[in-house]
Amino acid sequence: MWERGVVTSAADPEDPSRHPPVCVLGLGLIGGSLLRALRDAGRGAFGYNRSGESVDAAVAAGYRASTDLGATLDDAATGGAVIVLATPVTTIDELLPAIAQRAPGCLLTDVISVKRAVAESVSRLAPGIRYVGGHPMAGTSRSGWAATDPELFRGAMWMVTTEDHTDADDWLTIARIARQAGSYVVAAAPDAHDRAVAAISHLPHLTAAATAAVGGGESDLALRLAAGSFRDGTRVAGSAPALQRAMLEANGIALLNVLSETIDRLVAARDELRDNGSVEGLVHDGHHARLAYEAIASAPPVPVTGVEIGAPGWAEELRRQAHQARVWMG
Numbered sequence: 001m002w003e004r005g006v007v008t009s010a011a012d013p014e015d016p017s018r019h020p021p022v023c024v025l026g027l028g029l030i031g032g033s034l035l036r037a038l039r040d041a042g043r044g045a046f047g048y049n050r051s052g053e054s055v056d057a058a059v060a061a062g063y064r065a066s067t068d069l070g071a072t073l074d075d076a077a078t079g080g081a082v083i084v085l086a087t088p089v090t091t092i093d094e095l096l097p098a099i100a101q102r103a104p105g106c107l108l109t110d111v112i113s114v115k116r117a118v119a120e121s122v123s124r125l126a127p128g129i130r131y132v133g134g135h136p137m138a139g140t141s142r143s144g145w146a147a148t149d150p151e152l153f154r155g156a157m158w159m160v161t162t163e164d165h166t167d168a169d170d171w172l173t174i175a176r177i178a179r180q181a182g183s184y185v186v187a188a189a190p191d192a193h194d195r196a197v198a199a200i201s202h203l204p205h206l207t208a209a210a211t212a213a214v215g216g217g218e219s220d221l222a223l224r225l226a227a228g229s230f231r232d233g234t235r236v237a238g239s240a241p242a243l244q245r246a247m248l249e250a251n252g253i254a255l256l257n258v259l260s261e262t263i264d265r266l267v268a269a270r271d272e273l274r275d276n277g278s279v280e281g282l283v284h285d286g287h288h289a290r291l292a293y294e295a296i297a298s299a300p301p302v303p304v305t306g307v308e309i310g311a312p313g314w315a316e317e318l319r320r321q322a323h324q325a326r327v328w329m330g
Contacts, residue, residue, distance in 0.1 A: 019044075019173075019176065019177075019180070020079075020080050020081055020082050020107075020173065021043070021044030021046070021076075021081040021082070022043065022045045022046075022084060022177060023045075023046055023047065023072060023073075023075070023076040023081040023083045023084065023106075024045065024046070024047040024048070024084045024086050025048050025069075025072070025083065025085055025086060025095055026048070026049060026085065026086035026091075027047050027048075027051075027054045027055070027058055027065060027086070027148075028049075028054070028087075028144055028145070028147075028148075029139060029140065029143050029147045029148060030086055030111045030139065030152075031049075031084065031086025031087070031111065032047070032054070032058065032086075032144075032145045032147075032148035033138075033148040033149050033150060033152040033153065034136075034153070034181060035047045035063055035065075035148075036061075036063065036149075036150035037150040037151070037152070037153060037180075037181045038177070038180060038181065039063055039064075040150050041180055041181075043180060044079070044081075045064075046066075046072070046075065046081075047064070047065045047066075047072075048065065048066055048067070048068075048069055048072040048073075049065060049067065049145075050067065051067075052067050053145075054144065054145040055067050057145045058145055069095070069098055070098065070102060073099060073103045074102055074103075076103045076106050077102060077104075077105065077106060080105075080106070081106055082106065082107045082108075082109060082173060082174070082177065083099060083103060083106045083107070083109070084108075084110060084111060084177075085109070085111070085112060085118070086110070086111050086112075088112075088242075088243060088246040088247075089112050089113075089114060089117055089118060089246055089247070090246045090250070092110075092112070092118065092121055093121055093125060096121060096122060096125035096126040096129075097126070099126055099129065100125065100126035100127075100128075104126075104128065104129060106129075106130075107130045107131075107132070107170055108122065108126070108129050108130060108131045108132075109131070109132050109133065109134045109174045109177070110133055110134060110135075111134055111135060112250075113135055113197060113201065113202070113247050113250075114194055114251045115133045115135065115159075115161055115190035115191075115193045115194055116190045116194050117250045117251070118133055119131065119190055130170055132160060132161050132166060132167075132170050132171055132173075132174045133159075133160070133190060133193075134158060134159065134160050134161065134174055134177075134178065135158070135159045135193065135197070136152075136153050136156055136157075136158040136178065136183055137157045137158065137159070137201070138152050138153050138156040138183075139152075140152075143239070143240050143243060151182070153178070153182045153183045154181075154182035154183075155182065155183070155184070156182070156183045156184070157183065157184055157186050158178035158181070158183035158184065158185055158186065159185075159186045159187075159188050159193050160174050160185050160186070160187060160188075160328075161188070161189070161190055161193070162187035162188060162189065162315045162318050162319055162322075163189055163190070164315050164316065166315055168309050168310035168314060168315075169310070171309065171315075172309055175328060175330065176330065179329070179330050184301050184327035184328070184329060185327060185329070185330075186322050187304075187315070187321075187322045194251050194254045195254045195257075195258075197251065197254075198251055198254035198255045198257070198258045199258045202247065202248050202251055202254075202255050202258075203255065203258045203259060203262060204236060205236050205237070205239075205244055205247070205248060207233075207262070208234045208235065208236045209234075209237045209244075211230070211233050211234050211237075212234040212237040215230055215234070265282055265285075268282070269281065296325050301326075301327045301329070302324075302325065302327070303326060303327060303328070303329045304318060304326045304327065304328045304329070305326075307328075
């Protein structure tokens with residue numbers, strides 16, 4: 001059985017038996033892809049899903065999965081597994097009491113796109129559970145087991161919650177899951193994460209929905225003429241509406257702030273177009289912001305340096321370097 005070891009900043013040897021097994025609760029796109037990625041890499045991994053159809057598909061593909069939550073959590077407790085919440089944020093309140101009852105000693109993480117709401121639910125419904133939040137910045141507009149891909153996280157950024165009170169050993173365990181899945185680790189506090197994803201992930205869902213609604217409401221001619229800018233700008237609007245709402249509404253405060261800024265910018269662009277026949281301001285700002293994104297996204301990731309996980313001030317320093325776009329590579 002795996003045992004918690006001595007804190008170190010070096011990655012473990014590439015021996016799957018050196019890592020704790022992983023229990024994934026929810027086998028949709030993200031959870032199912034994580035189960036596949038870890039198991040395919042040789043790590044012990046198993047999962048639970050409420051839907052028997054998804055479980056049957058996973059089992060048929062050679063993965064260990066069940067519709068029995070209690071039995072799955074008992075297995076997690078017996079094996080000292082890391083438990084991963086991979087269901088919509090609206091459903092975790094049903095899962096947390098069961099985890100607290102049947103697997104209270106297991107380390108808990110998640111792959112949900114908001115962090116403060118999850119942390120509050122864990123504190124309220126599973127007090128005492130060791131929890132380190134996570135969020136892989138990967139996905140598609142498709143959902144369900146059929147959409148899963150063990151390469152989904154390859155080269156992606158994976159945020160791992162990093163607060164001053166975070167246990168270094170637990171943080172390393174979750175960070176190494178992200179690394180084994182093929183991702184780079186970005187350290188962030190929950191509130192900073194939620195503000196960031198409101199701007200770069202949640203807001204685009206709303207602007208995509210608005211663009212799709214306006215374009216689709218124009219005419220079939222408009223949809224026939226639609227090409228790359230409409231296709232790319234509305235891709236995420238194709239995601240299941242219930243999943244979108246769960247994600248967006250759970251981050252309501254941060255999303256309200258960036259939505260207000262967006263509305264202000266659009267109103268200013270409208271007024272500039274009406275009064276001066278120009279949209280220079282918004283186009284200029286957007287163009288330069290896009291170039292800044294391309295410069296960061298196209299460059300090789302810059303690693304965090306000079307940080308020994310567990311040393312005094314390690315969490316603060318990881319967060320500071322994350323704001324310089326640096327990533328933890330182990």
